[in-house]
Amino acid sequence: MKLFISEGNPHCLKVLSALGVTGVQCDVQCVNHEERVVPFLSRPAVPALLLPNGLYLFSSNAICRYLFEVNGQESSELCNQWLEWEATDLQPALLQALHMAVLQGKGSEVSKVLQSPLNFLDQSLGKGNTPYLTGEAVSVADIVLWAALYPVLSESSLALGEGKSMKAWFDRIAAMHSCQSAAQKVLQGKGLQGMKSYMQRQPAPHSNQCRETQPCNSN
Amino acid sequence: MTNMALRELASLEKYLGLKKPNKYSTQGDKKVPVLQNNNGPPLVGLVTIACHLVKEAQRPELLGDSAESRAVVQQWLEYSVTKLNSCTKEDSKTVLKDLNVYLQDKVYLAGNQITLADILMYYGIHPLILDLTIQEKEQYVNVTRWFDHIQHYPSIRHHLPVIVVLRNRIYTSRHH
Numbered sequence: 001m002k003l004f005i006s007e008g009n010p011h012c013l014k015v016l017s018a019l020g021v022t023g024v025q026c027d028v029q030c031v032n033h034e035e036r037v038v039p040f041l042s043r044p045a046v047p048a049l050l051l052p053n054g055l056y057l058f059s060s061n062a063i064c065r066y067l068f069e070v071n072g073q074e075s076s077e078l079c080n081q082w083l084e085w086e087a088t089d090l091q092p093a094l095l096q097a098l099h100m101a102v103l104q105g106k107g108s109e110v111s112k113v114l115q116s117p118l119n120f121l122d123q124s125l126g127k128g129n130t131p132y133l134t135g136e137a138v139s140v141a142d143i144v145l146w147a148a149l150y151p152v153l154s155e156s157s158l159a160l161g162e163g164k165s166m167k168a169w170f171d172r173i174a175a176m177h178s179c180q181s182a183a184q185k186v187l188q189g190k191g192l193q194g195m196k197s198y199m200q201r202q203p204a205p206h207s208n209q210c211r212e213t214q215p216c217n218s219n
Numbered sequence: 220m221t222n223m224a225l226r227e228l229a230s231l232e233k234y235l236g237l238k239k240p241n242k243y244s245t246q247g248d249k250k251v252p253v254l255q256n257n258n259g260p261p262l263v264g265l266v267t268i269a270c271h272l273v274k275e276a277q278r279p280e281l282l283g284d285s286a287e288s289r290a291v292v293q294q295w296l297e298y299s300v301t302k303l304n305s306c307t308k309e310d311s312k313t314v315l316k317d318l319n320v321y322l323q324d325k326v327y328l329a330g331n332q333i334t335l336a337d338i339l340m341y342y343g344i345h346p347l348i349l350d351l352t353i354q355e356k357e358q359y360v361n362v363t364r365w366f367d368h369i370q371h372y373p374s375i376r377h378h379l380p381v382i383v384v385l386r387n388r389i390y391t392s393r394h395h
Contacts, residue, residue, distance in 0.1 A: 040320040042313060051287050062294035069286045077262060077271055084264040087297050088251075 002027045002050040003063070004037045005186075008198040010098070011060035013186045014147035015047045018064040020178025021143055022071035033201050044201075061087055061144055068140040075141070078134045082141035086148055090117045096205045097152060102192050103199050110158050121145070122163025131172060138173065146173040150183055155192055224252045224265045227342040230377035231269055234338065235276035243268075266296045266339070273335055281335045291329040295336035303343040311347045315359045318344075322361040326368070333372065341369040345379050356384050 003019065003026050005012040019026060026049075031037060037048040038056045045058040049066065057063045061083050065075055075083070097113045100106040125133070133141045146169075152158055153170055173179055187194035225243050232241065242255040246263065254262040254271065262268050273281045283289035302314050322328075328336040348356075348366055356363045363384040370376050 040323075041317050042320075051290070053287050055287065055291060057290055057294055059294040059297050061297060062290050065293055066286060066290035069289065077267065080270055081262060081264055081267040084266045084297070084300070087301050088249075088264070091301070 001025075001052055002029060004029050004031050004035070004046055004048045004050075006031055006033050006035070006046045006198070007186060007188065008195045009033070009046055009186065010094075010148065010151050010195065010198075012047045013150055013182055014060045014144050015049070015063045015067070016182035016185060017143050017147050017179045018067045018140065020182055021138065021176065022067045022073075024067050024070050026067075033198055059087075064140050064144050073139070075139065076134055079139050079141045082133055083144060086141075086144055089120075090145070090148060092205065093117050094148060094152065095202070098192075098195065098199055099202070099205055101152070101155070101158060102195050107155075107158050110152065111160055114152065114160060118160060118163060118166065122166040125165035125169050126163075132169070138176075142169075142173055143179070146170060146179065147182070150174075150179075151187065151192060151195060154183075222250050222252070223342075224250070226378045227265065227339065228252060228254075228268060228272070230342070230375070230379075231272055231338060233377055234374050235272055235278060237272065237276055241272075264300075266300055269296070269335055269339060280332065281338075283329055283334055284332075285330075288330040288334070292334045292336045295328045296339055299336070299340045299343040303340075303347070311350075314344070315347065315351075315355075315362055318365075319359045319361045322365045326365070328365075333369070337365075337369050338375055341366065341375065342379070345382070348382050348384065 003015060005016060005028060007030065016028075019028070031046060033046065034044055035046065036044050038045050038058045040056075041058060047058075047060050047063060049057040049063045051057060051066075057066060065083065068075065093113050093116070097110045100113065101110050130136055132138050133145065149170065153160055154174075174183075222245055225245070228241075228243065244253045244255065245251060246253050251263060252265055252268055254268045256262055262271055270282060273279070283292040302310070327333055328340060344362075344366065348363070351359070351363075366382070367384045370379070370381055
């Protein structure tokens with residue numbers, strides 16, 4: 001089994017944290033952003049995990065879920081729900097926010113873009129009244145969401161993370177040694193600037209999602 | 220217009236043979252499906268609810284029969300709810316091109332049997348296939364072969380029209 005990562009890529013922070021937290025044994029190879037690791041994808045996709053059966057996983061969330069399952073922690077329905085929310089709701093907002101903060105120097109406008117998902121996370125944590133997203137123990141959902149949010153929440157100049165419950169949750173996970181060393185390895189202590197060359201290679205985000213407005217010829 | 224995700228869930232329920240109809244609503248601007256769950260808090264999200272229905276129907280093999288295939292299934296489920304939503308022509312070309320290479324040596328998206336990944340990808344990619352010209356269908360021949368296989372699978376199609384994807388030429392070439 002082999003994990004391919006690249007520096008400054010926030011998705012790699014997810015998989016390296018999950019690898020550290022689960023303690024699964026795996027080779028890790030650092031490649032550049034342009035490397036086409038997964039043979040069937042036309043755009044470079046890192047992180048990628050080469051599975052023992054020869055198949056590639058190219059979704060960071062699927063990789064994290066797999067590492068947890070190999071370690072005997074299958075994800076619950078609540079976990080599934082958080083992972084889906086992360087991919088469909090949080091990621092488009094984060095991509096836009098990082099684009100603004102890292103490439104356009106519009107850090108002051110980031111809070112507008114992220115306000116709604118961050119409020120949702122804070123309220124859910126407040127209502128749940130448990131230390132972690134899905135209960136008393138850390139789960140794959142915590143690691144994935146923490147790592148996704150780390151670049152923006154650890155950047156004090158963006159002035160995010162006022163929600164009390166979210167702040168406590170974020171700090172709880174940030175205190176885990178595996179997560180700290182993953183963050184150091186991916187961002188090299190350079191914060192948002194550490195992501196610049198990665199962000200320059202990402203397509204500009206388009207904010208409108210229009211699954212519902214697609215023409216539908218049936219009925 | 221009826222919510223697409225809710226129609227997909229209704230079709231999935233029929234495929235799974237679930238007798239007791241579930242109650243759904245939607246939330247937010249994107250009309251994300253919500254399942255009212257009698258035994259606990261509501262479940263939110265197409266993939267999350269679809270996985271729940273599969274468990275309810277006691278068909279765990281539809282989520283993959285090993286840790287590896289379960290990860291591959293989840294990966295394509297995520298892909299279908301994130302990548303197929305984009306409406307640019309360029310994005311859909313990339314999706315079709317990548318899937319075409321991936322499916323070159325495969326019958327199903329994950330492993331050697333049908334999984335939930337095939338079903339939701341089929342529902343999600345239907346509008347893209349509908350828009351293809353005959354030439355494009357030939358260009359993405361592995362995708363259309365997979366698509367045709369899934370649409371003729373017993374009781375998956377339900378709310379969607381059959382799309383003729385293969386020209387006779389492809390069949391006759393087999394008999395040389």
